[in-house]
Amino acid sequence: MTQPRLIDPAAPDIAALAAQLAEAIAALPSTDAQVQALNTARRALHAVSPLRHHPVDLVEWVPATDVQANAYNPNTVAPPEMRALTRSIERSGYTMPVATWPGEEGQRREIIDGFHRTRVVLERPKVRASTHGYLPVTTARGDRQDVASRIEATVLHNEARGSHSVQGTQDLVEALLAQGVALDDVGRALGMDSDELLRYRQRGGLLDGVGETYSEAWE
Template identity: 35%
Template sequence: MTEKEFKSPAYNVRPVPVEQIDANSYNPNKMALPEDKLLYESIKDDGYTMPIVCYQKPDGRYEIVDGYHRYTTMLKHKDIYEREHGLLPVSVIDKPIQDRIASTIRHNRARGTHDVDLMVNIVKELKDSGMSDQWIMKNIGMSADELLRLKQVSGIAALFADKDFSKSWN
């Protein structure tokens, strides 16, 4: 296939019963509980917005290359399973095992990180629009400590406007 003929797998997403999908044995990626809860909230509120990337094995079953945590979210949460009728969106890549392992690592490492200054601005914008700390923590997946640290880093007193402070300084 020439470069001109290449068609990215994302243009051919197919619904696959979750029971026909297997985890791979080589994914080193782990997800902490707060992020796992946030992924569930994201899938619950937004649906599956990204397909699971799989390899279709000779026996017809699928093996995950990327998307293990989206897969386990369906397995762990009956409400998601039922809403999605037990189907996961899957894009298929057809590569030998060493290329699939490399692809898994690339997917994991290419996720990026959040810039602290941008997160401070986002929190400020949400607070300015009337969102409570509880709303921000639930919908952005922050702990109370993370939110407090972002507010402290900002140095913006308005971010603390809804907090009661000790009278000990009086």
């Protein structure tokens, strides 16, 4: 059976163009210049990618010092797991980027998922040398950059690893309610039923003057 052509024969020679680009980047005078050029090229390709709605379609290398922790992540990693993560990155390199959003104008990128992976490059000279001080990151889609969406994404990333502290989860509830997020949406974002959310609100003294009710659909 004849295999379908993947590229129109009338299209430019993509392989040749890619080789020219690679040669140009290799000739740049410094690592920083090469990294910036790679990011520029990747952003250009991402802009025309049919998979650009997935953040992982664009992985950029940014200075690790330009990335900051968020204020709400309740996930904790015990020392043995942190040591295992460090060994993994030292031996195998970064295999998973850090999920971020750009942050407010003039501020550093903020982590959605990957705080401990960021710690490794900042705290381990061997790893920092191997990445030239850079950290691989993805950027949340524009429609997922509001605070409620970011918190929800962090929680969902955390579910398969680590553990949520009670105080940390309570802080999430307080933060979302302070942002004016409806109770139904808080419950959905944090994966809580109405009784569990009620307990966190009682623990945090958040019941006075609130008066919202849950929808029957969520209960």
